[in-house]
Amino acid sequence: MNEKIKKTKNFIIDLIYPNCCPCCKKTIPINNLVCENCDKKLKKLQSMNITTSKKEPVDGGYCAFPYNDTTKPAMLEMKKGFGTCFIDYTLDLRTEDILNNSFLTSCEAVYAVPSSERYNHSQIIAEKLGKFLDIPVLEKLVYKRKFQKRQHTLDYKQRIENAQKSFILNNKCQKTEYKTILLCDDIITTGNTVKRIAVLLKQNGIEKVFAFSLCGVADAK
Ligand SMILES: [Zn+2]
Known part of the structure; x- marks a missing residue:
């Protein structure tokens, strides 16, 4: 133009x-x-690496920022369908960090935590990250049912059970040729969601699942 x-x-x-x-x-x-x-506040924040034991379904991961007063409003905007420029900002600021992370660069494809809603902001993160790392974005490996109960009304044990019931493997989907997957979400808090999806992805034949999120809480596992 x-x-x-x-x-x-x-x-x-x-x-x-x-x-x-x-x-x-x-x-x-x-x-x-x-x-x-x-920009000044965000540049002072540290990224976090997620390390897990061999027994865990998620093999490791990376959170670009802590979930705090500066990043929380950006996450809320994104959920509403706005402010996706924060993803570009994150990839730009953390370029070196991501490219030096052997977990992230070993991934052969990206997959977004699925949503039961029509708009899925994690899909936007996955697409931008896929482009950034120059790897494909996989789709429809796992489905999400609508939550029967709202997560925040449940205690810790009930949340795990609810997360387990909410995600199901798409049996119509063929086994993927990729063995190492990068699973994207906006925030990782308890890690229950990514763990459940990692279990399902491994049932599909995927060998390693690493997690990527824009924000994480300090004890994210
Ligand atoms: Zn501002």
């Missing part, structure tokens, strides 16, 4: 839908991903 037309188009889009920082909602220039203030 002609540069002048492109600039005018961006100017009009910015007037109607101003670009906002996904973390604090402040209006920012159209090509920026986060505001200067949040």
Whole structure:
């Protein structure tokens, strides 16, 4: 597109839908991903590696940021279908980190934690990460049923049972040729969801499952 037309188009889009920082909602220039203030705060945050024992279904993983007051609003925006620029920001900021992580770079394909809703923000993370690592994004290996009970109304043991009932292997899906998969989610808290999906993926013949999330809590397993 002609540069002048492109600039005018961006100017009009910015007037109607101003670009906002996904973390604090402040209006920012159209090509920026986060505001200067949040950028400073995010750059100070540490990423986390997830290490697990050999008995665990998830073989290891990586969380780009802790889940805190700065990152929480961005996660909520993404769930609503906005602020996916935070994924671009994360991949940009953590490029070196990700490319030096032998778990992540050993993966042959990406898979998103499935959703029972039509819009799945984890799928957007998987697609962007697949493009970043130059590996394919797999689909429909596992299905999610609608939660019978809301997770937050349950105690710890009930949550594990509920997560187990919620995800089922898609038996119509052929065994995948890929042996090492990167499973993407927005936040890893207890790890119950990724563990359950890893168990199912291994039933499909996948040998290793690593997890990737934008945010994680300190004791994520
Ligand atoms: Zn901000």
